Structures are given as C-alpha cells and as structure tokens.
Amino acid sequence: MTLITDVRLRRVLDSRGNPTVEADVLTESGGFGRAAAPSGASTGEYEAVERPAGEAIAAAREHAVPRLVGEVYAGNQRDVDAALRAADGTDDFSEIGANSAVAISMAAAKAGADVLGAPLFQHLGGTFRGDNFPIPLGNVVGGGEHAADATDIQEFLAAPVGAPSVADAVFANAAVHGTVADLLEERDIACGKGDEGAWAPSIDDGEAFEIVAEAVSRVQDEVGFNVGFGLDVAGAELYDADSGTYEYSDRSRDTEEQIAYIADLVEEYDLVYVEDPLDEDDYDAFADLTDEVGDQTLICGDDLFVTNTDRLVEGIDRGAANSILIKPNQIGTLSDAVDAIELARRNGYDSVVSHRSGETEDATIAHLAVATDAPYIKTGAVGGERTAKLNELIRIADDAT
Ligand SMILES: C=C(OP(=O)(O)O)C(=O)O
Ligand SMILES: [Mg+2]
Structure with missing residues (x-):
C-alpha cells in the first residue's frame, strides 16, 4: 500500500528568503507526504552537507528518486532512509545534499502516516505515544x-x-x-x-x-x-x-x-x-x-x-x-x-x-x-x-x- 510511486522535488522559500528543498512523496494507494528542509546559519563543522537547493534537487533526482520509486515502501522508514544513504554513497550526504535527503525522509514518513490514517507522531512512535509533551x-x-x-x-x-x-x-x-x-x-x-x-x-x-x-x-x-x-x-x-x-x-x-x-x-x-x-x-x-x-x-x-x-x-x-x-x-x-x-x-x-x-x-x-x-x-x-x-x-x- 505504501509503495512509493513518485517523488517530486522543488525549490521553495525558507524564512530567510533563501531557496530550500521541498519534497512530495506519493504512494500506490494515494498516500501523500510533503516536507521541506530547514537550514542553519551557525552550522557545526561536522554536520551533514547542505548543497545549494537546485544542485541538491538535481542530484537527488538522478541518484535517489530511481532507488525509491517502485522500490521502497514509504511506511518502512528504515528502508527509505537506507535507500537515501545508498543513493548518496558518502558519509555526509555531500552527493545528494542533506537538504534533499531530509526533505525526502520526512515527506516519506508523512506519506506513510497518511496511508495509515494516523498522526505522524503515532506512525513514528507507536500507539502509546502522545501523552507526554516536550x-x-x-x-x-x-x-x-x-x-x-x-x-x-x-x-x-x-x-x-x-x-x-x-x-x-x-x-x-x-x-x-x-x-x-x-x-x-x-x-x-x-x-x-x-x-x-x-x-x-x-x-x-x-x-x-x-x-x-x-x-x-x-x-x-x-x-x-x-x-x-x-x-x-x-x-x-x-x-x-x-x-x-x-x-x-x-x-x-x-x-x-x-x-x-x-x-x-x-x-x-x-x-x-x-x-x-x-x-x-x-x-x-x-x-x-x-x-x-x-x-x-x-x-x-x-x-x-x-x-x-x-x-x-x-x-x-x-x-x-x-x-x-x-x-x-x-x-x-x-x-x-x-x-x-x-x-x-x-x-x-x-x-x-x-x-x-x-x-x-x-x-x-x-x-x-x-x-x-x-x-x-x-x-x-x-x-x-x-x-x-x-x-x-x-x-x-x-x-x-
Ligand atoms: C538553531 C540554531 O541555529 P542554526 O540553525 O543557525 O544552527 C542553533 O545553533 O541551535
Ligand atoms: Mg545551537
């Protein structure tokens, strides 16, 4: 049911007015998830690499999308994220960009939740979550x-x-x-x-x-x-x-x-x-x-x-x-x-x-x-x-x- 049938990527604005990556993930049964990558200013030296949004999108379309569409179930987050890592092939996401990776990862989670008809926190954390708040x-x-x-x-x-x-x-x-x-x-x-x-x-x-x-x-x-x-x-x-x-x-x-x-x-x-x-x-x-x-x-x-x-x-x-x-x-x-x-x-x-x-x-x-x-x-x-x-x-x- 949650087999990924399409991943769409686009540039959207972030709160600083800079372009960032937004991802839509669609599934076989009509599930839909959309998510966008945030961006740091006081970034740590050892963070995964954010690429310029246009480049990250082009690289993810070439390397990641073919490994996801028709291949991976959005409901299985570990498989989605393993496919993103395999598509990237580096330790720090410098190929497809951590911005493309995180947008797709989060959009897939939302698509998985959408198919289940469950809130995202419950899809990620299970049915016993939702009583404690940060x-x-x-x-x-x-x-x-x-x-x-x-x-x-x-x-x-x-x-x-x-x-x-x-x-x-x-x-x-x-x-x-x-x-x-x-x-x-x-x-x-x-x-x-x-x-x-x-x-x-x-x-x-x-x-x-x-x-x-x-x-x-x-x-x-x-x-x-x-x-x-x-x-x-x-x-x-x-x-x-x-x-x-x-x-x-x-x-x-x-x-x-x-x-x-x-x-x-x-x-x-x-x-x-x-x-x-x-x-x-x-x-x-x-x-x-x-x-x-x-x-x-x-x-x-x-x-x-x-x-x-x-x-x-x-x-x-x-x-x-x-x-x-x-x-x-x-x-x-x-x-x-x-x-x-x-x-x-x-x-x-x-x-x-x-x-x-x-x-x-x-x-x-x-x-x-x-x-x-x-x-x-x-x-x-x-x-x-x-x-x-x-x-x-x-x-x-x-x-x-
Ligand atoms: C949120 C922070 O800033 P930035 O996103 O610029 O790293 C932070 O340093 O904790
Ligand atoms: Mg900080």
Whole structure:
C-alpha cells in the first residue's frame, strides 16, 4: 500500500528568503507526504552537507528518486532512509545534499502516516505515544550569527519548566517574548528581530541577562508556575582557534575562564539549560564544565554532537554533556535522528529536538519530539515558521492532527 510511486522535488522559500528543498512523496494507494528542509546559519563543522537547493534537487533526482520509486515502501522508514544513504554513497550526504535527503525522509514518513490514517507522531512512535509533551525552549533575545550588532551569546531561551500543559508552556514563552519587548521599550532600546524571531537589541550580554531574568520573573508571577531560562552560547562561533580564546565584544576568555564564566552564570541566574558553552572540538572542556554544573543544569551539545551517534558515543565516553540537540538535517534522515535520541536515552542524556534558524512551515519536529518522548523542543517563541511547530504541539495535545 505504501509503495512509493513518485517523488517530486522543488525549490521553495525558507524564512530567510533563501531557496530550500521541498519534497512530495506519493504512494500506490494515494498516500501523500510533503516536507521541506530547514537550514542553519551557525552550522557545526561536522554536520551533514547542505548543497545549494537546485544542485541538491538535481542530484537527488538522478541518484535517489530511481532507488525509491517502485522500490521502497514509504511506511518502512528504515528502508527509505537506507535507500537515501545508498543513493548518496558518502558519509555526509555531500552527493545528494542533506537538504534533499531530509526533505525526502520526512515527506516519506508523512506519506506513510497518511496511508495509515494516523498522526505522524503515532506512525513514528507507536500507539502509546502522545501523552507526554516536550518543554518548549523559546528564543526571546538573540544575536551571534542570527543577528548583526546584537548580543554575543546567540540565544537567550525562555524555559517554562513548570508548565502544567504544552499549551501553557507555549503561551508562557510568547509572554516572555512580549515582556522583553516592554522592558526594552522602558529602557528606550529600539530593536528588530533576529532570524528566529527573538529580539536582537544592540546591548551587551550583561544587560540581556538583566532583561531576560526580569521578564521571566514577571511572567512566572503572572502564570503561577516555574519559568526559567537558558542559553545557546554557540561557543564555536565565539572561539578563535589561533589564539585559543573565546572572543566577546568587550574581552577575551581563555578556556578556563570560559568554563568559570558559564559556571558562574548557571549559579547566578539558575540557568536550566546551556547549549554549546564551549568549542565544538573541545570534549575535555565540555566534560570539565559538566563535572562542575551538570547536576544543576542541562549541558547540551549541538555543534559538538551534530545529531551524530559516533560523536555522541565519544561524548558519552568522556562525560562531555548530559543532553543532545537533535536536528534531523544535521544528519540527513529521520532514522539517524531517532537513533541519536535512543542512544542518548540509553545513556541518561536528554534530547532537545530543534528547529534551525532558517525554517519553513514544516512541523515534522513537533511530531518527532512527541514520537520519541523527547523532554525538550527548541523552536522559537513567535513567528509563523516557529508557531507552525508550537501550534502543532497544541493540536497534538488536543488530539486534532
Ligand atoms: C538553531 C540554531 O541555529 P542554526 O540553525 O543557525 O544552527 C542553533 O545553533 O541551535
Ligand atoms: Mg545551537
């Protein structure tokens, strides 16, 4: 029933206005799935390769489509993803592009779900999934590679850890985003937004901490449950390998100073989450920081692990972190992303399923998080391509997908 009969690929716009790959997968019995690839700006060095959309589409039409059409069942995700790997023939999807691969992988999953008449999370995770929801981490102030002339730290993330429901959590994050705007206005700070919809004021990190801490505390008082906050430091973007230092606007920090700085921030602001506090090659520094504060907060590897089980195994062996960011396009297929989540769980690591800074209306990651019982999802706080995922979580909870 789910034999793939057609794969159609096209260029569509992402949220930055760049072309990205959209895939349609059709099946013998009329099943249909459509998905589009997201795209990063602060990409990790070890990610699967995104090719320019037109080239990725041409290569996938030549190498992948013939291995799928009439050959593979969309309902068998492992076979779909194995066919994509075989068609590509490289370790990093540099032939057909991880953007073509992930779009086809996700579209096939949706086609499989469509044939079953089941919600995507249930097709991916089974009938006993759908009761647990991830806590959404929402970017409310940001800079780094996502906005010019803004904070050094890439993302200040609201984290409504005490929310009684996913809808309460989603609205709490939007309230923090709105309260940050009020506080910026009170301080006469005009600003626009970065790529993920976070405010991108031209302020230093110290002032951003003050504002976000105040916003979180006000919203916590309003909603009556615990709202904390966290960071994506995107340490690899700050790190200068030649000098071995982290370069902030106002000063440099060597690795020891960077570890001490982050540990102090965890203490001072009771941070619940710290992503990529250190460079993507420095497992040892990650391990030192995790040793120091890993019992108080999540230390999450994004550029460190790039959703790659080999890198995660190394991190687990070395005690480098206690959580992993999961971005399907970093590794190229849903099967690989699920393998990383399962390996993480078996080793006591929390998974944080994540959007990219360049996004589309695609909501697959909301289903992936619910399907795998992931404790967190990072997908912004506002903006259509972000609310696509957040509203889908609310629909899943409402049994309305
Ligand atoms: C979402 C992120 O940004 P990008 O997609 O630019 O890598 C991130 O670094 O976690
Ligand atoms: Mg990151």
